[in-house]
Amino acid sequence: MNEDLINFIWRFRLFRQKTLLTSRNEPIEIISPGFYNSHAGPDFTDVKVRIGSTTWIGSAEIHIRASDWERHGHSGDKAYNNVILHVVYENDLRMLRADGTEPSVFVIKPYIPENIQEHYLQLIRNMNWIPCEKQLSRVDPIYVEDCLQRMLIERMEEKSEQVAELLNRNQGDWSETFYILLCRTFGFKLNVLPFELLARSLPMRILERHRDSLFQLEALLFGQAGFLEEPASDEYILSLQEEYRYLRHKYSLTPIESYLWKYLRLRPQNFPAVRLAQFASLIHRSPHLFSRILETREPVALRKLFEGISMSSYWQNHNKPGKESAKIAAGLGRESVNNILINTVSVALYSYGKYTDNSHFFSRSICLLESIPAETNRIVLKYREIGVKSMSADSSQALLQLKKKYCDQKKCVNCAVGARIINSA
Ligand code: SF4
Known part of the structure; x- marks a missing residue:
């Protein structure tokens, strides 16, 4: 008991x-x-x-x-x-x-009643991937749907609390907060930390001042990332170094340590330098990005804000400073754009709705998730195998929450599916 x-x-x-x-x-x-x-x-x-x-x-x-x-x-x-x-x-x-x-x-x-305790014990003593693995497909979809809706809201609430903390640290500056969130997402799991440290070392207002020059943006971002500390091996890197030296002095900047960047099992097109070059290009072509996101209602139009960016030509055949590589796509792939829309844009919209007490932004955040295909990670695929299909990102996000916060911790009595199983005749 x-x-x-x-x-x-x-x-x-x-x-x-x-x-x-x-x-x-x-x-x-x-x-x-x-x-x-x-x-x-x-x-x-x-x-x-x-x-x-x-x-x-x-x-x-x-x-x-x-x-x-x-x-x-x-x-x-x-x-x-x-x-x-x-x-x-x-x-x-x-x-x-x-x-x-x-x-x-x-x-x-x-x-x-004896059966309640019995059902509960049978459920949580199960050593399958998740306790209800064998029963889940037999539960009325209404309960599964109910459970997933609750999980999604819970996930968005948790994320918006983290955004509120970040906003607080940034003295209520939404533009700076969004910039840090976006940088984290550009870290694509492995490089979340260095991307965030980079963002904190280089305020958005400095990037905004140099937004018209992609070259200066690259100098600032690559310099602050610690990628311009080694002797240059080609002309382009040498010119970035010279520009960075000037900007670093002007803004009293200190770069982060380059050893923080990770490459383990990354494909070359996802290397940090490539992501940095894409990020520079996004800042270059998107003035006041957060304001534009707030103004852009349609999911298709939101997607367009991130599609079609084009890195400078140097990075289209260099995946590290001074290291030539095979041709690299100039912009963000569809998966990467989805990732940004799910983990940054929808979270920012939801958090902004909470901050301004405006439910319109909640709806837009959820509509955006509904417009994006479900993620195809290991957890989502496994749920599909045992009978829970997710068609869009709202349900795949809900499944991630369910697995981490409930199934893994055997909190089955707090989940609508578990309640149904335990209470079945
Ligand atoms: S928490 Fe809910 S979905 Fe997860 S194993 Fe328990 S009953 Fe199943």
């Missing part, structure tokens, strides 16, 4: 409802189990029960053992003085509230 399961049983009233008794053998009727509280304080608020002939309204606290009340420090916590019911699996000790009074105790164990 664990607390999550008792919570679940209480929340959905899955215990037998007739002839209930408190630990003092008084008749108790649960008129309303209340609302689950995921923040600090008692587990459920607005609980309504009738004990004997008295109706009580207040909070309920759930524990495996009554003595957990003491272990969790509620005895001295005034926030628990309004607990009208202590719901426990085992009543091992008499507990008092901070004001010295005793809450009524309801021992739920005798009222839990």
Whole structure:
């Protein structure tokens, strides 16, 4: 037995409802189990029960053992003085509230139907890729859909909290915040850290001042990335170095360490230098990018902001400074644009909607995700194999959240699919 399961049983009233008794053998009727509280304080608020002939309204606290009340420090916590019911699996000790009074105790164990506990144990003891792997395809799609919608919103909320922190660090400057988010995404997993450090070392306002010159943008970005520290092996790198020396002095810049950049298992067209050159080109041709994103309503038009960028000719056959290579595509591929739209643009729109309390931006963020094909990573493909197909990025993003935050942690009682399986006849 664990607390999550008792919570679940209480929340959905899955215990037998007739002839209930408190630990003092008084008749108790649960008129309303209340609302689950995921923040600090008692587990459920607005609980309504009738004990004997008295109706009580207040909070309920759930524990495996009554003595957990003491272990969790509620005895001295005034926030628990309004607990009208202590719901426990085992009543091992008499507990008092901070004001010295005793809450009524309801021992739920005798009222839990056997099949609920059995289904739960069968589910979470499963050692498959995810606990419900064998049952998932039999669950009514309505519950799967419900689960995925919740996961998507939860994911967007989590990401928007991170954006809010970043925005705070940037004193409310959305343009700078978006620039850092975009840089992170240009790191394409392996180089997220150096790209972010680069962005922090080189404020957007400096890049904006040199936006008209792709050459100067490259000098700033490659110089700050630490790629212009070695002796130059060709004319173009030599000229970038000279330009960077001047700009570095002008803005008192300090480059990041070049050893931070990673190449492991990267294809040459994804090498950091290529991504930097593409980024320079994007800044060059996109003045006030964040404002344009806010103004651009249609997903197709948003996509166009990132398609068709063209790196300077040097980087179309060099994948490192001074190192000639086979021809490299000048712009971002479709997958890369999708990645930017999913991980930067939709997140920024959602976060901006939250910041300005404007639901219009939430809708645009979700519509954008719905317009992008589902990602095809290992997790999404595996869910497809066991019966959950995702057609667009909204559901593939939801699946990533489900796997990481619920399936991997066996939080099946907190997921609509798990609730359905546990509660099946
Ligand atoms: S969390 Fe939900 S989807 Fe994941 S394994 Fe449990 S029941 Fe299945």
